[in-house]
Amino acid sequence: MLFMGEEWGSEQPFPFFYDFEGELAEAVRQGRRKEFARFPEFADPERAAKMPDPIAEKTFLLAKLDWSGIDAEHLGFYRAALAARQEHVRPPLPKIDSGGEGEVLGERAVRVVWRAGARRLILDANLADGRIAFPETTGVFWRCGKTEAEFGPWSVRWSIGEP
Numbered sequence: 034m035l036f037m038g039e040e041w042g043s044e045q046p047f048p049f050f051y052d053f054e055g056e057l058a059e060a061v062r063q064g065r066r067k068e069f070a071r072f073p074e075f076a077d078p079e080r081a082a083k084m085p086d087p088i089a090e091k092t093f094l095l096a097k098l099d100w101s102g103i104d105a106e107h108l109g110f111y112r113a114a115l116a117a118r119q120e121h122v123r124p125p126l127p128k129i130d131s132g133g134e135g136e137v138l139g140e141r142a143v144r145v146v147w148r149a150g151a152r153r154l155i156l157d158a159n160l161a162d163g164r165i166a167f168p169e170t171t172g173v174f175w176r177c178g179k180t181e182a183e184f185g186p187w188s189v190r191w192s193i194g195e196p
Contacts, residue, residue, distance in 0.1 A: 035111065038098050042107035045099055048085040050092045058088050114175065121174040121193055125149035139165040142184070155192045159184035170194055 037047050053061055065087060069075040075084060085092040128149040133156075136144045141161035147154040157167045157180070166183050170192045173180075178188030 037096075040108055040111040041102075042104035043098060043102060045102075046095070048087070048092050048095050050085075050087050050089075050096055052093075053088065062087060117175045117191070121191070122154065125152055125154055125193070128152075129154070138167060142167070144168070151195065153194050155194060157184070157190045157192075159186065159188045162186045 037043075038045060049065065051058070051061060066081065066084070069084060070081065075081040085095065125147075126149070129147045131148075133145040133147040133154075136146075138144055138157075139159070139161065142159045142165045143157075144167070145156045145158075155170055157170070159165050159167070159178075164183050164185055167180075167190070169182065170190070172193040173190055174193065175191040176189070179185030180188045180190040184190070
């Protein structure tokens, strides 16, 4: 799941907005104020008053992406990731009839295997700052970070293999 502008590295804030009218508009406005009052940043009434009004046109305009700040390399990464998902992950999804089987390989390293008919969809992920050894696999279609026999920090590998 991508958040608006994430695919090209946008750091622009994305304020919540809507175009409801009447009682519903006011109910949502008050509900958001009440919800945000729990956060320390909005506990001060003066700061809370500066929260963008979700029904104001100004808030809607603040949410429109600035397309001039596209990071082409960042966008290329997401395009390649989405293409790999479309080509390799999406086809076996209808054959997966239950959740994946997880195996903890280190303090913050996991292998998850989804059985899809006669094949397996495999995610290997090292979510730690250190290095860790992972079992070998075939059918690798996506790598991010160092993913040889020993994965580097924050590395991920997707593959499709036979059981």
